[in-house]
Amino acid sequence: MLKKLITFLLPWGLRRRLLHYWFGYEIHPTARIGWAWVFPGKLIMKERAKIGHFTVGIHLDYIELGKYVSIGRSNWITGFPSSGKSKHFAHQSGQRRSELIVGDHSSITKHHHLDCTNSIHVGRFSTIAGYQSQFLTHSIDIRLNRQDSIPIAIGDYCFVGTNVVVLGGAKLPSYSVLGAKSLLNKAYDKEWGLYAGVPANLVKYMDKDYQYFTRQEGFVF
Template sequence: MKKLLTLLFGLIPINIIKIFLLRTLGHAISYKSYIGFGILAVKNIELKKHSKIKHFNFIKVESLILEESSFIGNFNILNGPLTVFLEKHAGISKQNKIRRSKAPISYGKAVLHLGENAIIVSNHFLDLTKSISIGQHSILAGIGSQLWTHGYYHDDTGPARIRIDGEIKIQNNVYVGSRCIFNPGVVVNNAINIGAGSIISKNLMEKGMYVSQKMRHVDNNIITIRSKLKKVKGHNLIEEVYSKNG
């Protein structure tokens, strides 16, 4: 009922009335924040002063936390059982798709966490099967990047396959150019610049500039992968899932 009333109150065009009614539902929303016209189906909302949710967003998540002067721009889709936490001056600009499937496809909790002054620019895709964190003063720039926290490995023959999940952690002062693809479980350390069109399939630890590597052959099979990773148990998942994060 709270989520339904939040959705209905979020459609009210006058900001101060909208905030007043949302506060009556228990949401912690500053009168100095702003909520535009859009779909807002969220169990818990916390908006600090000067934070903004602009127009024509579809936001259906468990929890939405915007610290002071953080923002969500226009025409974004945030959908699934996840928490979105933006620290001061952080932002999600426009036309981004951020999604997570429900159980029994996903399991546990997932958080999209943007550190202070971190920015996701436009038209990017983030898969939140597991959590994604982007550190202070880092930017997912340009357009068309994809961050994947799950992937698959198929057996050599027959229908067998396993899913491999892993959180993505982008640290502080990182620049990511257009149309980069992040694989599950990767870590990008501080003070790294990633050129446009790069594929990030392993941890980047040494500061400096990185560009996409040439395609290479990896001698691998499903049995070897099972032996290297930890199987996820106890969540009634619909498929065989392994974690890259231990």
């Protein structure tokens, strides 16, 4: 804990070096973490990746942010490490990894909650937009009376609207949109779709010439 407090208070250049020396984190010289409490078991941040102020990332095995990934301020990213002797998730021993992996040029805006008890994978050029969305990989299995967890997958070139709920086992296919305030609770496989509603369903297909789906930079002007 003392080492974490020391690194948190230091200027970024020195903090980055100590994060590598003390914790083994792999942070590219052009990557940056703001005044954020981010201490997973292992951290990889590639070129120009950044994490904004007041974001918390704790109790995870692994976080990997690809090139030019942006995680905004005040996000809450938590999990339940796969190591240890806890009875929770013992039935998934060797099958579960508490991790967040975000592909190149993708972004997570601000004030979101990502429960990474199991894996959350966000593909390339995708946007978790707006505010107050929840990604929940774990819940209680009432049939077996135990906590259970299932991964969440967001494909490449996806746009996730504000204030959504995404549950364990959900998959948003590449080149898809999830409408604001929707509940995604199952795995879909049809690309180029607009998914919306509670629960979300395929509403319509979108034209493949939309410029969002063909851009070569993550930032949307």
